[in-house]
Amino acid sequence: MPGADIEGVDPFHRFVLLSVIDLRARDDVPVHSFDVTGVCEDLLDEFDELDEMVPGGVTRQRVINALSELESADLLGEKRKESPTGKGRPAYALDIAEENVLDALADDDRFAPAVERIRDRRE
Template identity: 70%
Template sequence: MTSADLDAVDPFHRFVLLAIIDLRNREDTPVHSFDVTGVCEDLIDEYEALETMIPGGVTRQRVIKALTTLEEADLLGKERKESPTGKGRPAYSLAIDEPAILDRLGDDERFEPAVEGIRY
């Protein structure tokens, strides 16, 4: 994915990509939907600008739909990852040029504070 591809997804999908980048920076990839949902909730709590662009808030179902859409658009890779209980669950990894995406998201005033927080 290039930064130009961001035009193909809505702000919520961009927000989910930002959460996945945050998880990848913590070396916690591939990610499950519940991990992404938790980071999305944390980001909203920390950065007010994000809350205004996510009407209705973040739900796990909404994140699952976003992950599926991003995977179908070849913006995420999908694999199966076993849980500690031995259950196979879908897991996602980034298929993007992370620095370019962060630069592009940082140009949007709604994402800029969160991007800076994730970078540093």
């Protein structure tokens, strides 16, 4: 999207975007907040560099807020995905080029190792 700018969001929001991309690499799209929260926790366990971006840890509510704000910033698009019980739940997918996000995050030393792993997983 033309107005989307990853530089305009804080490190936590970038971290959430990276988690959405990681889920996308697993062909699990569109994504729900609980899936994104789980990937955020996994990435924190795996990459110490990411800890400083998440003071206080990751909560589902923080992720829900970040997903909503990323959608408002035109970085994510909201989709509706029906649950097995028939409820419509918000789900999100990237609204900008994945490679552009990964390139921008790879330039940040805090994200670079996680970006490399996600790129390796896609190959």
